[in-house]
Amino acid sequence: MEEVKVIEIKKSIFEDNEKDADALRADLKRRGVYLLNLMSSPGSGKTTTLIQVINRIKDKIRVAVMEADIDSDVDAVKIKEATGIPSIQLHTGGMCHLDAEMTRQGLDNVDLADVDLVILENVGNLVCPAEFDTGSCRNAMILSVPEGHDKPLKYPLMFSICDVVVINKMDVLPYFDFDLEKCKEYIHMRNPKAQVIPICAKTGEGVDAFATWLLQEVNNWKNQ
């Protein structure tokens, strides 16, 4: 066998992505476009929540949606039909998350001169999306009542990087052993600054609070 030589690298595999993400954020800031990275488990009601929120803010600001999934375009079609705003589908090619480069490629298909807010609906997954900075201005996640109030304990990283945790499906609370106060306590153990917003996307209850937060965020991003 030939002689083996060792080349020292000593580099985190996330380093390149973090640089890409910072560059994307700076670019979005220059263009005055706010990017929200929305994450959750599969089936927590991301798409239904988005439709409710978008219908409350689309007369005030210009919104576009990027749907990331491993396959299919059902979510993008559903959003477009229910809200009338531009919605594009990204396929991750089997990957369980989006990184900053994939996000940038997706944004190339959005007319950024014509939008104030882009919502990125990340792949439904509580592990991988938390590890890869997409270049978004803020991270939000949706946790639904049937998933249980112990999720912040099981997926600490996801909860520690989210600025807002929306708790969906509050209407089914009587049927589950979900303790909202405990859930808040666990979320704040991971991230003391996280805002918790309980909603019911099906009836629209509580969605105003999420919409107000989002409008405020976009406004601050553009004016500060």
Place this chain on the structure above:
Amino acid sequence: MHELGIVFYIIRDVKKAALENAVEHVYGVVMNIGEVSTIVPEYLQDCWRWAADKEEILKGCQLKCNIIPAATYCEDCQSEFSTVEHGKICPHCGSEHTYLLRGNEVEIKEIEV
């Protein structure tokens, strides 16, 4: 569940390093994996074998994982303790003002060429 994605990142960086150093074949990749990095080394190995063998320059290349024990530092009593054993609460003074010193690494240490 995310190990395959991590493997693609490792392959990308290793290929880049190989190119920069004009290397013909990579025989081994040594990783530093933190104990609380959420990576399961056995899954990483499985994904690695599958994905690395698809790359000419990495055919048969071995992946070695050094596990870095996780340590947390307490700001209040300035002590260091095992993260896996005690979590975020300092076992010496009960403080919550702690931060992770090491154990979150997912780092390519070196390549053998």
